[in-house]
Amino acid sequence: MGKTIRIAELSKKEVDKILRTKKFNRLAPVSCNACGYKGFFKRRIFKIDGDYDVGDDEGQNVVRYHMKQQYNLEYIHFKIHRNINYVDVAFCSKCNSNKVAFDIELNDEIFDELAKHLNVPKDKIKSDMQDILKRVS
Ligand SMILES: [Zn+2]
Numbered sequence: 625m626g627k628t629i630r631i632a633e634l635s636k637k638e639v640d641k642i643l644r645t646k647k648f649n650r651l652a653p654v655s656c657n658a659c660g661y662k663g664f665f666k667r668r669i670f671k672i673d674g675d676y677d678v679g680d681d682e683g684q685n686v687v688r689y690h691m692k693q694q695y696n697l698e699y700i701h702f703k704i705h706r707n708i709n710y711v712d713v714a715f716c717s718k719c720n721s722n723k724v725a726f727d728i729e730l731n732d733e734i735f736d737e738l739a740k741h742l743n744v745p746k747d748k749i750k751s752d753m754q755d756i757l758k759r760v761s
Pocket of ligand 1: 656657658659660661716717718719720721
């Protein structure tokens, strides 16, 4: 038997709900690669189900193929939330392109986790990070 894959788009209500989850929305759209817009991005989110492991290239390629065929969406982002696989797509409010760059928001929660992970005080990480950002920007 062949492997199957199921892609189901979340309703607007479900999208609003999941986007309120900090962990899901940690990797979030920041700027449009087509026109440079930075601001509000509309989202479409799809739940991925089936026999493929979306954690590897084969699974991701299958999802990419179906997202292109079914929804004509190419710029997709894979996420795992509560052991469920999702695809997150953002749309530019200005030019409606979905060629949108995602980035990780550096909030306090992230610094807490980094501090724990590196065993370094949070304030030290924050000040080091600011120094680095100053140097590269
Ligand atoms: Zn745009």
